[in-house]
Amino acid sequence: MPATIWVVEDPxxxxxxxxxxxxxxxxVLSATFMINHxxxxxxxxxxxxxxxxPYTPLPFVKVALYRFVRHPIMLGFLVAFWATPVMTxxxxxxxxxxxxxxxxxxxxxxxxxxxxxxxxxxxxxxEAGMLLPRAGRRTVEGGRAAPPQADLR
Numbered sequence: 001m002p003a004t005i006w007v008v009e010d011p012x013x014x015x016x017x018x019x020x021x022x023x024x025x026x027x028v029l030s031a032t033f034m035i036n037h038x039x040x041x042x043x044x045x046x047x048x049x050x051x052x053x054p055y056t057p058l059p060f061v062k063v064a065l066y067r068f069v070r071h072p073i074m075l076g077f078l079v080a081f082w083a084t085p086v087m088t089x090x091x092x093x094x095x096x097x098x099x100x101x102x103x104x105x106x107x108x109x110x111x112x113x114x115x116x117x118x119x120x121x122x123x124x125x126x127e128a129g130m131l132l133p134r135a136g137r138r139t140v141e142g143g144r145a146a147p148p149q150a151d152l153r
Contacts, residue, residue, distance in 0.1 A: 003088060017085045020079060024075075031076060068128055069131060071131055081099070
C-alpha cells in the first residue's frame, strides 16, 4: 500500500524524525535491560529448566525509566513506529494496528500486575504514568528494583 500520507522533505525535519525513531528503538532495547532482559525473553526460564531448578518470579521493582513510566518498552515502540519522515498507507495501517495491539497488551498486563503485586503495583500506578511521565509527581521509593511486569510463564 504505497500511497503516501505524508512526506517530510526538509532535511532538518527528516533528521529529527529519523533521530526520534532511533531514540524509540534505543528506548525499547535499553528498557529490556532495565528489567531482566533474559527473563523477559524466556532465556532465564530455559536456563533454569536446563539446570532442573524451579522458576521463581522476580520481585517487583522500579529502576531507571520504570520509575517514571510504567511501560517504556511500549513507549519506545510507539515512538519508533510513528516517527517517520515518509508515512505510506501501509505504514499507517501498521502503526494504527500495532498501537491498538499495544494498548490492549498494556490493559491485560496491568490487570496481571495488579493481581500479582497488589498494593505495591497500585501505588506504582499512582506514581508513574502509563506511557508518559506524570507532571509534578516523584516516586517515593528509589534504588535498584525488579521489573514492573507480569510473570511471563
